[in-house]
Amino acid sequence: MSTLPAEVRTPVLTHIAKAEAARAKELAAGMATGAKVALTARIDARAAQAARQMGLANFMKLPEAGKQRAEAKAALLALWRRWLQASNLPKTRGTELFCHEYNAGRIEVPAWVRETRPHVSPNSLDNWSKELSTEGLARLAGRAGHHRKGCGIIDTTPGLKDFVLGVLVEYPHVSAKVIMRGIKARFDASLHPSYRTLQRFLATWKEGNEQVFTAVINPDAWRSRFQSAAGSASENIVRLNQRWETDSTKGDLILADGQRHIIVGVIDVFSRRLKLHVSRTSSSAAVCSTLRRAMLDWGVPEVLVTDNGSDYVSHHVLRVVDALEIDHDLAPPFTPEHKPHIERVFGTFCRDLVELLPGYIGHSVADRKDIEARRSFAQRLMKQGGExxxxxxxxxxxxxxxxxxxxxxxxxxxxxGLNDRTPWEVAAAWTGPVQRIADERALDVLLAPAADGNGARTVTKKGIRLDNTYFNAAELGGLEGQDVTVLLDDADIGEVFVFDLDGNFVAKAVAPERTGISRTELAVARKAHQKEAVNAAKAELKAAAKRADTKNLVRDILMERGRAAGKVATLPRPATPYSTEAL
Known part of the structure; x- marks a missing residue:
């Protein structure tokens, strides 16, 4: 090339350079295409791998029936691949033969696989293989139900889902038929779902949102069934009388006297000891009487848990809580879980009451109606504002x-909650200290004054009249005609507590017809006490008379009068001599 003249060499070199440049460009373009193809292949492979991993994760979310369908197809795919390898036949011919033999029942598979997929075709095997490779195991379960979740006409139509759920929340027991009528009245005909679609949507939504639906329509039921209850409400209770819970039944009882009544209860959380008190209302008097009985029998609690109702924060209760240094734990409004033990035991009592006293429940005529009445009895008893x-x-x-x-x-x-021990066993086994009330008079502040007159009554020869009943006690003998103060224990309608006007305790008077005490024996005891009191008073008076020497009182009076008379001087009056022959 160097021997050629310059005018010839230059064009040749230019042509060669252009040819080399074109060849290099073509080579570079080919290399770029190959790299792009390789990169695309790697991306597709990674995407397929990610899809398979996601499919495997989604497999765990499938219902059991879906899992079984997917596993049966995967088992057939593995069996099909081994068949092809062992047969050395072309793929098409080998696949056809595999399907023929399988459908004829001549290929052994587990019974559950054949039950799930009794027949198979070449197209099915090919499609399953592609789906498993690109979308993972979950895809083999099929598309059943996937298109409905969030993609149906109710979910995708603006406002329709909100309307259906709004009606459902406002009227929890509404039927699909009524909701369908509302849809037809509010939405264009082209947007109406089928009746079966609406039914499926309601059923699926309620099943998937049971907790939320329950919380909206029945907060009490939600607290009972779903509210988180990690740990135990009594796990930190380690002592007798460490924590008491008290409450009243929410429902009303109408007893044979025609009056409404409620039941007040108090429970010791450590031992589960329980006291129940029947009262006409959930008044402070009823609460105080229940606490008085419990404190006299069990001792003084460290913590008393109540709600913040007026009957539980009365002056009577607060005085005792403060005086005995009891920690008063007020439950926030609408939080029965703050005192779960008394709430739960009320349910136990109501169920037992139903079972043990079926004859006392009204509204039952035949056996079947009796059972229905008993079934609803406990529910109505615990339901505020119910029948x-x-x-x-x-x-x-x-x-x-x-x-x-x-x-x-x-x-x-x-x-x-006591490891199958009984409340009696737990209380009896306690050997630690118990702060007990030694003086019953300390709890008299929990008593309520008798109606009208702030408890003032006059003792008569028949006793103390209250509520058309006479209350009597031996200690009242000798107090006839005197005024006293009468206080009541709401827990015992047969007894009253009598105090003198200075506040000193006199006696616990009883109504014989309410307590079963013999009226005759009570009258004899009171008469004897009266005689003793009167005789003692007479003896004291006689002693006072003796000390006063009252027998010589007349003499002393005359002497005093004489001494007084001697101190009085009169002026002399003019006089004339008086004389007779005898004188």
Whole structure:
């Protein structure tokens, strides 16, 4: 090339350079295309791998039926690949033969696989293989239901889903038929779902949103069934009388006297000991009487848990809580979970009351209706504002039942919260200190004054008249005609507490017809006390008379009068001599 003349060499070199440049460009372009293809292949492979991993993760979310469908198809794919390798046949011919033999039942597979996929075709195997490779195991379960979740006409139509859920929340028991009528009235005909679609949507939504739906329509049921309850409400209770919970049943009882009544309860969380009190209302008097009985029998609690109702924050309760240094724990409004033990035991009592006293429940005529009445009885008894529950018992009869149930049934039943021990066993086994009330008079502040006159009454020869009943006690003998103060214990309608006007305790008077005490024996005892009191008073008066020497009182009076008379001087009066022959 160097021997050529310059005018020839230059064009040749230019041509060669252009040819080399073109060749290099073509080579570079080919290399770029190959790199691009390789990169695309790697991206597709990674995407497929990610899809398979996601499909495997989604597999765990499938229902059991979907899992079984996917696993059956995967098992057939693995069996199909081994068949092709072992047969050495072309893929098409080998696949056709595999399907023929399988459908004829000549290929052994687990029974559940054949039950799930009794027949198979070449197209199915090919499609399953592609789906498993690109979308993972979950895809083999099929598309059933995938298109409905969030993609149906109710979900995608603006405002339709909100309307359906709004009606459902406002009227929880509304039927799909009624909602369908509302849809037809509010939405264009082209947007109406089918009736079956609406039914499926409601059923699916309620099943998937059970907790939220329950919380909206019935907060109490939500707290009972769903509210988080990690740990135990009594896990930190390690001492007798460490924590008491008290509350009243929310429902109304109409007893044989025609009056509404409620039941007040108090429970010691450590031992689960329980006291129940029947009262006409959930008044401060009823609460105080229940606490008085519990403190006299059990001792003084460290913490008393109540709600913030007026009956639980009365002056009576607060005075005792402050004086005895009891920590008063007020539950926030609408939080029954703050005192779960008394809430739960009320349910136990109501169910037992139903089972043990079926004859006392009203509204039952035949056996079937009896069962229905008993089933709803406990629910209505615990439901505030519900229909009153009727029991053909007098208040004192129900109170007797409550006392017997707490002392002989509940106290001796094993409790899961006590490791199957009974409340009686736990209380009896306690060897630690118990702060007890030594002087019953200390709890007299929990008593309520008798109606009208702030408890003022006059003792008559028949006793103390209250509520058309005479209350009597031996200690009243000798107090006839005197004024006293009468205080009541709401827990016992047969007793009253009598105090003198200075506040000193006099006696516990009873109504014989309410307590079963013999009126004759009570009258004899009072008469004897009266005689003793009167005789003592007479003796004291006689002693006072003796000390005063009253027998010589007349003499002393005359002497005093004489001495007084001698101190009085009169002026001399003019006089004339008087004389006779005899003189």
């Amino acid at each position: 009153p529950v009727e029991i053909r018992m007098m208040p004192e009869e129900l109170q007797t039942f409550c006392d017997r149930w707490t002392d002989t049934v509940y106290a001796h039943d094993g409790h899961s």
